[in-house]
Amino acid sequence: MDEDRLYFDPEIETMPRAEIEARQFPALKEIIEIAYEKAGLVRQKWDAAGITPADIQSLADFSRLVPFITKDDIRAYREATGDPFGGVLCVDRSALRSITGSSGTTGDPTILARMDLHGTQMDSRFDRGFWDLGIRPGDWGVTMNPTIRGSTIAPFLHFGITPICLDHNPSEIGRLVEISRKYRPTLLSALSTVLLMGLEQFEIDTGVDLAEAFSSYKAVIWGGEPLGPRGRMLTERWNLKIYEVLSLGDATITLQSANQSGAYAWEDEVFVEHVDPVTGEPVPDGSLGELVATPLQNRVDPLIRFKSEDLVTLTRTPCPSGRTHARFQIKGRAGDQIVVSGNTLLPISIWPTIESQLETKAGLFQIVRPPQPEDFLRLRVGYAGKPDLESLERRLKAEIRNQLGVDSKLELVPNDDLLKLGPPHKIPRIIKLQV
Structure with missing residues (x-):
């Protein structure tokens, strides 16, 4: 593998927009047919709207005819039927090999299922993201992830990073500093407000030079919520290069680009829309709208036209890096205003x-x-x-x-x-x- 090349997967990452869109509909068609047949909530919503997969003959038809799914829809279906998966599971439960969930900060967690144990199901977005941030197979990385879809070390193993696992707990700060000095890892995932508080107190208590201790890190992943102004000041003082890990409408997880011009919405994996949060009508690229996502590869528990409640600006203009997939920046939550x-x-x-x-x-x-x-x-x-x-x-x-x-x-x-x-x-x- 040429470690100096710009892209992990050049053909996909720099694909012309016309080709991206041409590939999306066949994948989308397969997903909606599976979901309509197998997922109770999807069938319930589509039947109420008077449509079937046969009515969807283009991406435009999909955006015009298909009803949204919201977290409240999933919760209501779960409450009415007792189905812990909220009516979106498309495989027999005996086929599942891992079950996890969202963090549940704004309500009860969304159950998330996988049919594999080793992260091979949908990890290309991490491969591309790690490569973009300068991480390479064979590097060492510290993982302190508290909640994520699937195994927290699966993306590391899939890419070829040697994982060093710590608890997501301020009590681990001393070990984090020791390990960072001893093994000189290049990646830390994921820092949060709680750990940032612990690092600052550790610095006060010990006088340790955190900039020196963390000098080997090429990228530090920040997750869970926005990094506040003071937190950014601290990370800059320690010379940490901070990149956000973000949910792409609960369809997948993605990373902020190395040039920090937005997070990539890998459109070979997810069909993304950008709508007015009240009317549901499309809004222009570059303006503020609600992110709506439909997975194109998830045949296990796909959320079809899922309204994420994330208010984002989104652009489909090519990235300065040369990547052609959409990028978005989260500005807040629809219910947070x-x-x-x-x-x-x-x-x-x-x-x-x-x-x-x-x-x-x-x-x-x-x-x-x-x-x-x-x-x-x-x-x-x-x-x-x-x-x-x-x-x-x-x-x-x-x-x-x-x-x-x-x-x-x-x-x-x-x-x-x-x-x-x-x-x-x-x-x-x-x-x-x-x-």
């Missing part, structure tokens, strides 16, 4: 205000959504140590007013209490007000 006194806010816009104070620098907070609009912002904010809470609340409110232009009502709680509310690597950023 909150309007306060005429100001539309997302978690990412609130982050800097929380990180501005020493006691809340970890950026742990939740937006508390009321049943009716209010003229102030409700937040639950995590703090470290034993601060003067009255002073902290006063300073935070002033910063929120100054940066966001709104008044606020705050509930201050210890960081550890907030971290108990989510999976190991993130917390729910939006919660409903309990009345």
